[in-house]
Amino acid sequence: MSVAYKPVIWNRTKLIYDAFLLLGIGGYLALYFLIAPRLGPIGVSVSDPILKMRAFGSCAFLLLTMILCIGPLARLDRRFLPVLYNRRHFGVITAVVALTHAMAVLDWYFAYAATPAVTALFTANTSYFQIAGFPFEIFGVFALGVLVVMALTSHDFWLSFLTPPVWKTLHMAVYLAYAAVLLHVTLGPLATGNNPALTLVVAASAAVVITLHLLAGRQEAARDAGFGSDHSEGWVCIGNLSDIAEGRAIIGAAPGGERIAVFRSKGRLAALSNVCSHQNGPIGEGKVVGGFVTCPWHGYQYRLEDGCSPPPFKERLLKYRLRLDGTRVMVDPVALPLGTVVEPLAIPEGTA
Amino acid sequence: MMQRHRKAHARIWTVLAIGLPLLMVVALMSAPEPQPEVAPVRLDALGAGG
Numbered sequence: 389m390s391v392a393y394k395p396v397i398w399n400r401t402k403l404i405y406d407a408f409l410l411l412g413i414g415g416y417l418a419l420y421f422l423i424a425p426r427l428g429p430i431g432v433s434v435s436d437p438i439l440k441m442r443a444f445g446s447c448a449f450l451l452l453t454m455i456l457c458i459g460p461l462a463r464l465d466r467r468f469l470p471v472l473y474n475r476r477h478f479g480v481i482t483a484v485v486a487l488t489h490a491m492a493v494l495d496w497y498f499a500y501a502a503t504p505a506v507t508a509l510f511t512a513n514t515s516y517f518q519i520a521g522f523p524f525e526i527f528g529v530f531a532l533g534v535l536v537v538m539a540l541t542s543h544d545f546w547l548s549f550l551t552p553p554v555w556k557t558l559h560m561a562v563y564l565a566y567a568a569v570l571l572h573v574t575l576g577p578l579a580t581g582n583n584p585a586l587t588l589v590v591a592a593s594a595a596v597v598i599t600l601h602l603l604a605g606r607q608e609a610a611r612d613a614g615f616g617s618d619h620s621e622g623w624v625c626i627g628n629l630s631d632i633a634e635g636r637a638i639i640g641a642a643p644g645g646e647r648i649a650v651f652r653s654k655g656r657l658a659a660l661s662n663v664c665s666h667q668n669g670p671i672g673e674g675k676v677v678g679g680f681v682t683c684p685w686h687g688y689q690y691r692l693e694d695g696c697s698p699p700p701f702k703e704r705l706l707k708y709r710l711r712l713d714g715t716r717v718m719v720d721p722v723a724l725p726l727g728t729v730v731e732p733l734a735i736p737e738g739t740a
Numbered sequence: 741m742m743q744r745h746r747k748a749h750a751r752i753w754t755v756l757a758i759g760l761p762l763l764m765v766v767a768l769m770s771a772p773e774p775q776p777e778v779a780p781v782r783l784d785a786l787g788a789g790g
């Protein structure tokens with residue numbers, strides 16, 4: 389957490405996650421090198437450098453597709469949350485694989501150019517004003533640039549330095565990178581390769597990514613619309629006491645739309661912002677662990693009393709006043725200043 | 741903040757859902773058709789002796 393910045397804070401879960409990731413990538417590349425040469429037309433051999441750039445290029449495309457599926461999958465089904473946990477390492481490794489692809493391209497196609505390879509990349513084909521023969525490499529360069537910037541700013545130092553809202557906005561550029569990758573692949577290998585199987589794989593990948601994001605967005609919009617407009621003297625009814633399981637929360641929204649989570653733990657209730665101060669994770673979908681509200685994304689923890697992380701950590705969540713109206717849980721939608729201590733509300737005996 | 745973020749997400753993916761398939765189709769339709777029966781071309785000059 390925030391107490392000290394180390395290059396990477398490893399734990400067993402992260403090591404297992406990364407081991408799976410590296411084994412998967414290694415296995416894919418090995419299979420590609422083994423199988424791809426046998427799938428081409430008889431009598432047409434593919435040189436090793438071309439095989440290398442295709443292997444790493446297709447691997448980077450598939451990794452990026454998977455990364456973009458993780459977010460919406462975790463929103464749609466909680467069983468995907470463990471995959472979200474170490475998504476940043478996924479992104480960094482994808483950037484490295486994509487960079488290897490780019491280096492292989494430069495080494496093969498532009499190594500003997502009259503100008504430096506990078507200059508030749510931008511000047512060898514200048515058909516920018518026509519679709520057929522468009523220098524598709526330019527989209528790959530853009531996407532690679534975004535992936536590298538994201539990898540370089542993926543550390544919590546940058547998250548803290550830029551603040552979570554700015555960092556999140558910056559990292560949304562990955563969607564543009566994905567669009568650029570699709571155009572890179574479509575105008576390049578798909579347009580020139582006449583390979584229906586490859587076209588099908590790319591189109592299916594794009595369809596899956598787009599559909600998952602639209603479904604997750606639709607679900608969130610439906611949740612926003614479903615939050616009641618049950619108000620009483622400025623206080624908002626978040627739900628019914630019986631809806632809150634022990635150690636869990638229900639989520640409602642203030643009139644402005646900001647979500648509020650009301651946790652129940654050991655006969656007491658506490659209302660906190662639903663937005664984790666680390667990466668804006670949905671706190672209300674987490675649970676109380678060891679007396680602390682714990683974010684489901686990366687395990688950041690907060691006290692019920694004041695919304696602060698336990699020392700030596702410094703993260704804080706907004707807190708809200710709450711009261712019970714019978715079994716209705718009412719929250720004052722005006723957030724208290726950060727760090728304000730409000731003892732959790734004791735649930736009267738005999739109340740559900 | 742989260743609500744703004746969610747709305748931005750929804751807008752971006754709606755645009756991509758419409759724009760990307762269109763761009764891909766246009767790109768593929770514009771690709772030149774390979775000519776199946778192209779006569780072989782000799783690069784060495786005929787009768788050059790070598």
